[in-house]
Amino acid sequence: MARLTPHNEQRARDLIALYPHPRSALIPILHLLQEQDGYLTDDGMQHAGELVGLEAAEVQGTASFYDMFHTEPVGKYLIAVCTNIACLLQGAYELLEHAEERLGIAPGGTTPDGLFTLEDAECLALCGNAPCVTVNWRYFGDVDREGFDDLVARLAAGDLDGEVPPHGTLCRVRRSVGLAAAGASVHGYGGPVPAPAESSRPGAIADEPTDGVDLETFATTPAVLALDGPASPDDGAAPFDDRTEP
Amino acid sequence: MTVTGVPRIVTRRLGRLAPWTLASYLEDGGYDGLRKALSMTPEEVHEAANVANILGRGGAGFEAGRKWGMLAKSEPVYLTINGDESEPATFKDHMLIEADPHMVVEGALICAYAVRADQIFLYVRGEFALGLERLQAAVNEAYAYGAAGGDILGSGWSVDIVIHPGAGAYICGEETALLESLEGKRGYPRIKPPFFPAAVGLYGAPTIVNNVETVSNLPWVMRNGADAFAALGEGRSKGTKVMALSGHVKRPGNYELEFAKVTFRDLMFDARLGGGIREDRQLKAFIPGGVSSPWLGPQHLDVLLANDKIAEVGTMAGSGAVTAMDETTCIVRAAWRIVRFFHRESCGQCTPCREGSGWVEKILQRIENGQGREADLDLLMDVCDNISPGVRWPPAQTTICVLGPSIPPAPASGIRMFRDEFLTHIREGRCPFPPDRLPGRVAHV
Ligand SMILES: Cc1cc2nc3c(=O)[nH]c(=O)nc-3n(C[C@H](O)[C@H](O)[C@H](O)COP(=O)(O)O)c2cc1C
Ligand code: SF4
Ligand code: FES
Numbered sequence: 001m002a003r004l005t006p007h008n009e010q011r012a013r014d015l016i017a018l019y020p021h022p023r024s025a026l027i028p029i030l031h032l033l034q035e036q037d038g039y040l041t042d043d044g045m046q047h048a049g050e051l052v053g054l055e056a057a058e059v060q061g062t063a064s065f066y067d068m069f070h071t072e073p074v075g076k077y078l079i080a081v082c083t084n085i086a087c088l089l090q091g092a093y094e095l096l097e098h099a100e101e102r103l104g105i106a107p108g109g110t111t112p113d114g115l116f117t118l119e120d121a122e123c124l125a126l127c128g129n130a131p132c133v134t135v136n137w138r139y140f141g142d143v144d145r146e147g148f149d150d151l152v153a154r155l156a157a158g159d160l161d162g163e164v165p166p167h168g169t170l171c172r173v174r175r176s177v178g179l180a181a182a183g184a185s186v187h188g189y190g191g192p193v194p195a196p197a198e199s200s201r202p203g204a205i206a207d208e209p210t211d212g213v214d215l216e217t218f219a220t221t222p223a224v225l226a227l228d229g230p231a232s233p234d235d236g237a238a239p240f241d242d243r244t245e246p
Numbered sequence: 247m248t249v250t251g252v253p254r255i256v257t258r259r260l261g262r263l264a265p266w267t268l269a270s271y272l273e274d275g276g277y278d279g280l281r282k283a284l285s286m287t288p289e290e291v292h293e294a295a296n297v298a299n300i301l302g303r304g305g306a307g308f309e310a311g312r313k314w315g316m317l318a319k320s321e322p323v324y325l326t327i328n329g330d331e332s333e334p335a336t337f338k339d340h341m342l343i344e345a346d347p348h349m350v351v352e353g354a355l356i357c358a359y360a361v362r363a364d365q366i367f368l369y370v371r372g373e374f375a376l377g378l379e380r381l382q383a384a385v386n387e388a389y390a391y392g393a394a395g396g397d398i399l400g401s402g403w404s405v406d407i408v409i410h411p412g413a414g415a416y417i418c419g420e421e422t423a424l425l426e427s428l429e430g431k432r433g434y435p436r437i438k439p440p441f442f443p444a445a446v447g448l449y450g451a452p453t454i455v456n457n458v459e460t461v462s463n464l465p466w467v468m469r470n471g472a473d474a475f476a477a478l479g480e481g482r483s484k485g486t487k488v489m490a491l492s493g494h495v496k497r498p499g500n501y502e503l504e505f506a507k508v509t510f511r512d513l514m515f516d517a518r519l520g521g522g523i524r525e526d527r528q529l530k531a532f533i534p535g536g537v538s539s540p541w542l543g544p545q546h547l548d549v550l551l552a553n554d555k556i557a558e559v560g561t562m563a564g565s566g567a568v569t570a571m572d573e574t575t576c577i578v579r580a581a582w583r584i585v586r587f588f589h590r591e592s593c594g595q596c597t598p599c600r601e602g603s604g605w606v607e608k609i610l611q612r613i614e615n616g617q618g619r620e621a622d623l624d625l626l627m628d629v630c631d632n633i634s635p636g637v638r639w640p641p642a643q644t645t646i647c648v649l650g651p652s653i654p655p656a657p658a659s660g661i662r663m664f665r666d667e668f669l670t671h672i673r674e675g676r677c678p679f680p681p682d683r684l685p686g687r688v689a690h691v
Pocket of ligand 3: 082084130
């Protein structure tokens with residue numbers, strides 16, 4: 001393990017084609033690597049560097065700056081418990097303590113079966129539904145102890161496989177279009193422009209089939225945040241209940 | 247108070263069935279704002295933004311139109327939408343991106359047209375997995391519909407939109423760090439000057455960075471006219487503002503309210519808004535504008551939600567995040583958690599920020615765990631003074647970016663407002679609130 005597979009290498013080249021400079025595609029490509037392997041391997045980072053024109057050390061230097069990138073294996077499910085201010089006020093540390101006991105690990109640890117990694121997270125921007133938890137960055141709000149246990153049980157049983165993909169998979173919707181705007185300026189600024197790869201000509205990606213999930217299905221998946229709670233149109237204001245009950 | 251009767255602008259479509267789809271967006275006049283803009287010249291669209299006087303919703307409150315006017319005259323021009331939302335207790339952009347991604351896309355397109363951008367980057371916080379999916383689906387749909395890409399809506403104008411995921415770093419919300427990150431580097435804020443990306447931005451090219459909520463106002467402004475927008479609000483604070491209300495209120499959530507007409511009291515206590523403090527307890531203190539802002543107390547409840555009014559009482563509106571803390575809140579623990587955040591998120595370039603945040607965190611932690619000394623209060627203020635001389639507001643800055651000066655407000659507010667509570671921790675050798683220590687294993691490492 002694990003350089004990018006030929007299919008994923010093509011996806012990486014498609015990403016590079018979206019930017020004026022290849023290096024800009026580094027973070028998206030690292031996400032792609034994490035989707036493929038669950039974490040970042042040395043070979044993978046080497047490959048990413050080759051694609052965007054960087055030394056492996058430079059790739060590692062960038063990757064290590066960002067909390068979402070893991071250079072060691074993590075569990076299939078990365079459970080992040082937010083303990084920042086709004087969640088703290090609603091008992092987040094008590095929830096984290098419970099999670100530690102339930103999973104038998106401290107934050108940063110992974111269960112021996114490789115299923116769960118626990119994280120003590122910073123604000124996840126779901127503070128209206130505190131305390132909240134994400135699993136592989138899928139959100140669950142208003143989580144109490146029972147809710148947490150239930151969530152863990154359902155994950156372990158595979159009941160949430162449709163909603164929560166394995167760690168590393170971020171965006172399941174693929175870009176289905178290439179760059180279409182005319183004009184040399186977009187690709188012509190500041191330094192040598194790399195020779196575009198075969199697929200990166202404007203429009204080329206658009207002709208390829210989208211290998212993302214079916215949008216219809218996705219949009220109607222109940223486990224995605226249900227923001228369509230009742231609003232009161234004539235009220236001028238309404239709270240929006242953005243959560244999934246675990 | 248003026249909660250009713252005001253149109254919702256950026257949250258108007260929330261509550262619809264699947265509002266994130268193109269079909270739903272088009273039913274509500276979607277992309278008509280862009281159509282309107284394209285029937286005008288870019289200068290006219292820019293002028294409309296000036297009339298609407300849209301204050302930046304990302305935290306600094308800089309007028310969008312004025313920022314656009316600062317663009318250096320060279321090509322290419324880039325537009326970057328800041329969807330990195332990571333300021334603790336702020337959760338409005340997350341909601342807008344997930345619930346109404348087409349509005350964000352249309353707003354970005356109108357902005358791009360006004361500033362003649364060559365390419366748009368939507369920088370979205372990496373943790374927003376669903377937001378990234380909804381936004382990518384919206385961009386795909388917008389291209390298919392002809393609202394993005396080449397010859398937009400038959401106007402002959404073309405621009406591409408690229409969604410760029412972050413990867414977990416609060417500092418990338420700072421606009422120059424965001425641009426570094428977008429260039430594939432560590433998110434290190436750039437040394438100023440140059441002060442504005444409008445002069446030197448992405449790859450050195452003139453670049454506009456605007457917040458998600460800021461540009462989300464543009465479709466409405468185009469459809470209804472800048473005057474209608476400017477008729478809402480008061481003084482500099484025009485239009486509406488999404489207030490992210492969290493903490494010990496009965497009904498936390500995002501509330502879009504007319505700017506400068508509603509008070510903190512209305513926001514926290516009105517039955518249609520926050521609904522009061524949970525279990526009808528007393529409000530102890532509140533954080534008025536995200537964790538970087540100095541705190542206020544019950545005596546400030548009648549301050550209006552407007553940037554200048556909030557500034558008058560020595561703090562800031564920031565990103566519009568209000569956090570209520572009731573009488574059961576341990577102030578030391580709250581301040582500790584906020585400082586811990588800054589310590590974890592400091593990018594490490596500047597010594598006062600990198601080291602100072604760690605010091606303040608450690609001292610607060612030992613006070614909370616009952617091992618503090620009375621001299622610690624002076625020591626805390628002294629370290630804060632080293633980070634931001636004078637510990638005043640607006641803060642003095644000795645660091646590359648304002649994350650550094652954002653560290654002192656929470657502990658300094660805590661000590662100034664609740665000195666006795668700190669002393670009780672120290673004298674009794676334990677926290678007077680249950681549990682009497684920082685919970686969890688993490689607190690003991
Ligand atoms: C440490 C730090 C974090 C920031 N985080 C964000 C953020 O998450 N989202 C945002 O829009 N602006 C954030 N800002 C403000 C941006 O630097 C910038 O002012 C803003 O994106 C400009 O957009 P606006 O004028 O439309 O508000 C942050 C600033 C600092 C110093
Ligand atoms: S103030 Fe802190 S976050 Fe900002 S550049 Fe300096 S070290 Fe980095
Ligand atoms: S503080 Fe927990 S999600 Fe914001």
